[in-house]
Amino acid sequence: MAVTGAFHDAGYGFDVFGLSPPIVRRAAALGAPLYERYFRVDSRGAEHIPLEGPAIIVANHGGVLPVDAAMLCLDVLRNTPRIPRAIADHFVPRLPLVSALFARLGVVSGTAANVRRLLEDGELVAIWPEGVAGPAKRFGLRYELQRWRVGFAEHAIRHRVPIIPAAIVGAEESWPLALRLPLRVFGSPYLPVPMSPLPLPARYFIRYGPPIVGEPTQVYRDAEDPSAVAALAERARLAVAHLMSQTLAERHGVFR
Template identity: 40%
Template sequence: MADAKVIPFDDDRSRAGERRTPRRAPAANGNRDGHPAEPVPINKAAANSASTKGTSGKGGSGGRSGAKGRRGRALPEQPSAPHDERMEQRGGAAREADGASGDSRGEGGGDKWERRIAGGLKFLRRRLTGDYEVDDFGYDAELTEQVLMSVLRPAYEKYFRVEVKGIENIPSEGGALIVANHSGTLPLDGLMLQVAVHDEHPDQRNLRLLAADLVFALPVVSEIARKAGHTLACAEDAERLLARGELVGVMPEGFKGIGKPFGERYKLQRFGRGGFVSTALRARTPIVPCSIVGAEEIYPMIGNAKTLARVLGFPYFPITPTFPLLGPLGAVPLPTKWTIQFGEPIPTDGYPPEAAEDPMLMFNLTDQVREQIQHTLYKLLVQRRSVFF
């Protein structure tokens, strides 16, 4: 297999996936006998209304109603609608578009499947020939969009039924640092957060997660993490990404958050020394607090085999009600209902350049972010009807 071409980071998203618009049948000028069709009166009010809807769907003055979904179709304005309602609306729009395509060509879903097969074959050919691009961090935009996101999406939509709130707090362009709580024994919350930003944001932005050293020390996992845009949790990499206008995700609790006992669920651990604040101050990018509810219960950690963890080189070895008692079946997460809420961004561009070296300012900003996330967690827990519904 040929080697992939390495391109500058700014061009890593230049290869957009192919999107074809459904073909429409040409307008008929007469009936089947060849005679001219009778003139049809035009309702000007209806025509104006249809014209208005058509233009607002393209992002003109329609605000979020003009935002495009994953398939490039216009979505209705529902920034905080429940997940089931959003899925029903998306499914209806997809069925309507597919029906229109089927009517125009008389092939129904066959034409859609032909396009998918053709696109899949092109994708495989590019992978086999090495005709694809990665950036200097190893991020493979095409593989992430067409494969990794497709693998994670069923868990996001059907299994955990993630509901997203406050997505409008993530800027449409430019760098931003998203700071979230960390939990769940295994880092599934980071993956679901990545899908949420990509699928729910109007501009389908990609989130570049900062991961611990252990992730890049594991075989297979490290390669997939690099392809998905993750990078080492260090200030230098984070600053480079932010300077290039990327969204960067960080979970300052680290292993202390993800490996805490079930009895301490939704109680934030220490946020380190505020290194993420210093990074945001140097890059002069906003900090977006993020609260995730639902991940704490997927693997209720009731014990920690510390000796075994030390032998294996892990920070902890979890014992749950199902693992290791049920073996591989115990590794299946519980189907909890998730909510991800993005808070109002905290600007950093108003501080002088030397503010990144001020320990008191970093402590205050770190505490402000932590308190905002903790307060939102408590609020979401009060509003939650059930762990699973």
């Protein structure tokens, strides 16, 4: 597994966000049994991910903790020579231990400046536009896309980068949410209580769709146009929803 994609060493083996490729390699090796044996990830369409240059993967989000994000990142690492830069919610860098570990693995806080820098550096950015609303939804709403943020579309127009839609199926049943406790620990919006102490071995299906690009006539300034941004975000949302329903229809069972 080559994980040496567009790494911009800031001088000490880390990039400005704290990414360390050797730690990513180690984490990928440690996560391999989870990926191969526990969740038995079935991945298709990774050829749609560009092998170089900036790109944005957008995916649905579900499950108590971001296990789906971890599986998607592992999948990208295994199927491409790139290190995906997962964009996390603003509270993540406040979490002790998690903040340091995530930074070494390439996770970046979701500020406009951070995403802009990553795309300018030619990185592959992975965004979950539902944000916290995805994992926070009731089990009955599984695989229903929640409020879809549009910031990624603005970046895609501004930097003229392709959007690769991705669907993750299996995460919602693997670790459903039982309760949201109104405790704002370290800035998190709530304290999740899962239905099971550990994720269940539901099978994961990851599907990538063909890249979505903005209109050929779009220019840098169109990123300021709310209707153009909303239209591109909606195209990406529909693509993810389509991939998701297709995968759900193909699936023979939650654990098979």
